[in-house]
Amino acid sequence: MNAAEGVSAASTPTSGVKSVLRYTGIPPSWLDKRPKLPSRNWLIFLSVTSSLAGLYIYDRQQCKAIRNAYVEKVKDLADETVGSLYRPRKVTVYGGKWPGDEDHDQTLKYFRKYVKPILVAAAVDYEMISGKRQGDIAKRVAEDIKTQRRLEAGLDAPPEIFKQLPTYQTPLEARQSQAEHGGIVIIGRPTFKEFMNGLKRGWTEPLDKVDHDEILAQELEMDGRFDEEDDPQRPEPKPFEPLIEPPSPSSTAPLPPIPPLPPLLLVPFTDILGFTQIPIMIWQWFNRRHDVRAGAEAGFKLVMNQTRPLSAPTETSEPLFSDITSSSSETTSDLDFDKECERHFRKSLSKLPSENAKAREKYYAELKTKLEIARALARGTREPTKEEVRNPPPTEVELRAERMKKEKRWRGDLEGWQIIAPATKVAWDNRFRDALSVYVDPPPGSH
Numbered sequence: 204m205n206a207a208e209g210v211s212a213a214s215t216p217t218s219g220v221k222s223v224l225r226y227t228g229i230p231p232s233w234l235d236k237r238p239k240l241p242s243r244n245w246l247i248f249l250s251v252t253s254s255l256a257g258l259y260i261y262d263r264q265q266c267k268a269i270r271n272a273y274v275e276k277v278k279d280l281a282d283e284t285v286g287s288l289y290r291p292r293k294v295t296v297y298g299g300k301w302p303g304d305e306d307h308d309q310t311l312k313y314f315r316k317y318v319k320p321i322l323v324a325a326a327v328d329y330e331m332i333s334g335k336r337q338g339d340i341a342k343r344v345a346e347d348i349k350t351q352r353r354l355e356a357g358l359d360a361p362p363e364i365f366k367q368l369p370t371y372q373t374p375l376e377a378r379q380s381q382a383e384h385g386g387i388v389i390i391g392r393p394t395f396k397e398f399m400n401g402l403k404r405g406w407t408e409p410l411d412k413v414d415h416d417e418i419l420a421q422e423l424e425m426d427g428r429f430d431e432e433d434d435p436q437r438p439e440p441k442p443f444e445p446l447i448e449p450p451s452p453s454s455t456a457p458l459p460p461i462p463p464l465p466p467l468l469l470v471p472f473t474d475i476l477g478f479t480q481i482p483i484m485i486w487q488w489f490n491r492r493h494d495v496r497a498g499a500e501a502g503f504k505l506v507m508n509q510t511r512p513l514s515a516p517t518e519t520s521e522p523l524f525s526d527i528t529s530s531s532s533e534t535t536s537d538l539d540f541d542k543e544c545e546r547h548f549r550k551s552l553s554k555l556p557s558e559n560a561k562a563r564e565k566y567y568a569e570l571k572t573k574l575e576i577a578r579a580l581a582r583g584t585r586e587p588t589k590e591e592v593r594n595p596p597p598t599e600v601e602l603r604a605e606r607m608k609k610e611k612r613w614r615g616d617l618e619g620w621q622i623i624a625p626a627t628k629v630a631w632d633n634r635f636r637d638a639l640s641v642y643v644d645p646p647p648g649s650h
Contacts, residue, residue, distance in 0.1 A: 255489075258489045259489060262489055262490060262491055262492050263491070265492040265495075266491050266492050266495045269492060269495050269496050269499060270320055270321075270495055270499060272499075273321050273324075273499040273500075273502070273503055274320065274321065274324040276503065277321060277324050277325040277503065277506045278324045278325070280325045280326065280506065281324065281325055281326035290370065290380065290384065291326060291327070291328050292326075292327045292328065292384050292385070292386070293327070293328040293329065293330065293384075293385055294322070294327060294328070294329050294330075294385060294386035294387065294388055294465075294468070294505065295329070295330050295332060295385070295386075295387050295388070295465075296311065296314055296329050296330065296331045296332065296388040296390070297332050297334075297340055297344075297387065297388065297389050297390065297394050297397075297398055298310030298311035298313075298314060298331065298332070298333050298334070298390045298391075298394060299333075299334040299337070299339070299340040299390075299391070299393050299394035299397050299623075300333075300334050300335060300336060300337055300339070300393075301391065301393060301474040301476075302337060302393060302548055302549070302552050302620070302623060303476055303548065303549040303551075303552055304474050304476055307333060307334065307335045307336070308333055309474050310333075310390040310391050310394060310472055310474075311331050311333050311390070313390060313470075313472050313494075313498070314331070314388065314390055314470070314498075316494075316498070317494050317495055317497065317498020317499065317501075317502075318388070318470060318498040318499075318501050318502045319502075320499075320502070321498075321499050321502025321503055321505075321506060322502050322505065322506065325502075325506040327505070327506060329388070334394075334397065336612075336615055336616065336619060337393075337397075337615075337616060337619025337620055337622070337623060338397065338615055338616075338618050338619025338622055339397075339619070340394055340397035340398060340401060341397040341398070341400040341401035341404070341619070341622055342401065343401065344397070344398055344400075344401025344402055344404075344405060345400075345401040345402075345404040345405040345408065346405075347405070348401070348402065348405025348406060349405050349408065349410055351374065351378065352405075352406075352410055352459065353410050354374040355374045355375055355378070356410065358410060361374070378462060379462075381465050382462065382463045382464060382465055385465040386465050386466050386467075386468060386505055386642070387464075387465050387466070387467050387468065388467075388468045388470060388501075388505065389467060389468065389469055389470065390470050390472050391470070391471070391472035391473070391474075391541060391544065392471075392540060392541040392542060392544050392545065392623075393623040395469065395540055395541070395629070396622055396623045396627065396629055396630070397619075397622055397623060399538075399629050399630045399631070400622050400630040402630070402632075402635070403630040403631070403632050406458075406459065406461055406632065406634065407458070407632065416607075416611075419607070419610065419611065419614075420607060423606065423607065423610060428567065428570065428606070429574065429599070429602075429603065458634070460634065461632075461634045461635065461637075461638040462638065463637075463638055463640075464638050464639055464640075466508075466510045466640045466641060466642050467513070467639065467640070467641045467642070468501060468504065468505045468641070468642045469537070469540045469541070469641060469642075470497075470498070470501045471497065471540075471541040471544065472541070472544070473541075473544040473547050474547075475487065475547060476547075476549060477549060480547075500644070503645075504642040504643060504644055504645070505642050507645040508642075509642065509643050509644070509645045509646070510640040510641060510642055510643065511640060511641060511643050512636075512637075512639070512640050513536075513537045513635070513636075513639040513640055513641050514535075514536045514537045515536055515537070515538070515631070515635065515636050515639075516536055516538065516631060537641055538628075538629040538631065545625040546625075548625065552620065552624075553624075555616065555617065555620050556617060556620075559613050559616065559617050562613065563609075563613055566606075566609060570602065570606065573596065573597065573602055574599065574602060576591075576596050577596060577597060577598050577599045577602060578599060580596070581598065581599065
């Protein structure tokens with residue numbers, strides 16, 4: 204560049220913005236850059252991300268709008284004036300473990316996220332009961348029913364301190380109050396199957412108090428697994444034969460009539476699991492508004508308290524103590540509730556009985572060696588090895604406790620699966636026809 208060009212460049216006036224940038228440390232040359240269109244790859248990336256972000260934002264806005272709309276419908280019920288001894292409506296929520304999911308709380312998470320906001324807005328109280336393993340809900344329902352029956356029959360008595368409270372109710376009054384003002388929320392078909400199984404057992408089994416752990420301990424004690432090898436009276440080990448239901452009482456034993464029970468709110472729920480179900484999971488992530496609407500509608504039905512009798516199987520010729528039954532293929536009843544969700548069960552679950560048997564066989568094969576070591580060390584017939592000194596092997600007492608724990612888990616898992624398996628029909632008793640009802644949608648414009 205010659206001297207003339209340098210003088211010309213130096214004398215060229217700069218714009219006001221460039222003059223200001225000169226004193227801020229920002230290079231003025233930045234303003235000389237002309238914007239360019241993004242490359243093809245960047246355009247694709249920005250289009251995809253902006254579309255996904257738009258779908259997500261739209262879905263969450265709709266979720267909020269749907270939930271607020273139903274809250275507005277019921278919030279006035281929470282402002283009603285009540286007396287000092289008023290008992291708020293209280294419902295019991297059952298959420299069983301979804302088969303194949305390690306998180307046993309998935310069903311109740313669904314309730315808390317989608318149904319609970321409507322109940323809270325209407326001042327409806329609730330108690331949540333979860334099942335950590337398959338079959339827990341069935342056992343809990345059966346025991347609660349038998350406990351209530353024992354109180355009503357006078358076999359047990361409530362604590363005296365409860366009788367001093369102004370809100371105390373007799374067992375019969377408590378049952379009537381629950382039927383009139385309470386409710387039962389059932390999340391998903393597996394929970395429904397467990398609930399109905401426990402309901403039938405609770406109204407069919409005798410009221411004698413049974414220590415199931417003691418019965419199991421006696422059975423395990425008599426199967427010869429811990430007997431000495433040279434004992435001539437040692438019995439042959441018997442394989443475990445699970446019972447889906449306990450034996451029914453004799454046909455001559457009178458059965459108690461079943462009074463009206465609290466209405467049932469049947470809430471569909473499907474827990475999508477597995478690598479192959481990822482596309483469905485992605486679709487659900489961007490369409491949560493459907494879950495919000497379904498949960499809000501379910502909560503609204505309960506709050507509005509509109510019910511109808513449960514539609515039951517139409518077979519009338521079946522015996523009272525028939526095996527687990529369901530509706531016929533030609534007739535649809537409430538026992539078919541959410542039946543389509545069973546096709547989402549993992550196929551590996553059908554192998555549970557065989558895998559259970561293999562685990563039991565392997566354990567008992569190893570138990571024999573462990574028991575020999577424990578007895579040899581306890582009797583001093585040999586010295587412990589260095590490894591056994593560092594890590595003492597289990598004693599015979601510990602082996603018995605371990606065996607008890609494993610047998611309870613194996614039997615519980617197998618019996619629980621047999622209750623909820625797709626091939627198992629919903630438990631039914633003809634006495635339920637006049638005792639059970641379900642919540643339904645209220646008439647249009649009712650609120």
